[in-house]
C-alpha cells in the first residue's frame with residue numbers, strides 16, 4: 077500500500093482544512109495510507125505524526141486554521157534540518173509528500189526533493205495570492221471577504237464623521253489583497269507595491285491631500301487602503317503626515333491577522349477540495365516536483381521551479397482603469 081504524507085506550513089490560510097479533508101478522503105477511497113505531520117516542517121524534523129484517518133477531518137471543513145497546525149520552520153534553511161526531515165520520510169517509508177503552503181514552504185519542498193528521491197507535490201496555501209501557477213491561492217478569497225466586511229463597517233463610521241481612514245491590509249510583498257479589497261470597498265486610494273515606491277512618500281501625501289480636499293465637498297469619507305510592509309513607518313506614519321500637513325483628524329486601522337482566520341468562503345473550500353483531490357490523483361499518475369493550481373477554470377500543474385522563480389504578476393491594468401474611472405471626480 078502506498079503511503080502519503082501531508083503537512084501544512086507557513087502562514088495558515090482558510091480552507092487548508094478542506095484540502096486536508098479531500099486528501100484524506102481520497103486516500104481512503106484509493107486505499108492509500110495517509111500520514112499527517114504536525115507543525116509544518118518542524119513535525120517532519122521531530123517526527124510528530126498522526127494517521128489522518130484517525131482525525132475528525134469532516135468537522136474541520138468549515139473552520140479556518142489547520143488541524144495539523146502550522147509553523148515557519150527556520151531549521152529548513154539549514155542542510156541539517158532538511159536531512160533530518162528526509163530521514164523521517166525514509167523512516168516511515170513515505171512514497172509521496174504533499175505540502176500545503178506559500179512560497180517559503182514550497183522552497184522547503186524543493187530542498188527536500190534534492191535529497192529524497194520520491195514524489196513531492198505542492199498545493200498553494202496562502203492568503204497572499206502571490207504564487208505563480210494558480211489564479212487564486214487557497215485562502216485568498218476568504219481573506220478578501222473578511223477584509224471587505226471589516227472595512228464596510230469602518231466605512232460606516234468614517235461616513236458619519238466625514239473622516240479620512242487608512243486601513244492597512246496584509247499581503248506580505250504583493251498587492252493582491254490590497255487591490256481586490258480596495259475595489260470591493262470603493263476605496264478612494266489604494267497604495268501598494270505595484271503603484272508606489274518608498275521615495276515617493278512626500279509626493280503621495282500631497283497627492284492624497286489634494287484629493288481629500290476635493291472629496292470634502294461631497295460630504296463623504298475618504299478611504300485609503302494601504303498594503304503592509306510598504307509605507308515608511310506604516311499606517312501610523314501616514315496618518316501622522318496627513319494629519320499634520322492637512323490639519324486633519326484621520327484615523328487608521330491595521331486589520332492584521334483577522335484576515336488569516338475565519339470560516340472559509342465556499343469558493344476557497346471548493347478550490348481546496350478540488351486541488352486536494354487532484355494532488356492524490358497526481359501521485360497515482362506518478363507526477364513529481366510540481367505544484368497543482370487552477371487557472372481559467374482548469375486544474376494545472378506547474379513545476380516547483382517555475383512557481384518559485386517566476387513572480388506572479390498582478391494585473392494592474394484593470395485595477396488602474398477602474399480606479400481611474402471610479403475616482404475621476406477627485407482628479
Ligand code: F6P
Nearest residue numbers: 087178202203204246247248336
Ligand atoms: O503569508 C501570510 C501572511 O499573513 C502575510 O500576509 C503576512 O505578511 C505574514 O503572513 C505575517 O506573518 P506572521 O504571522 O508570521 O507575522
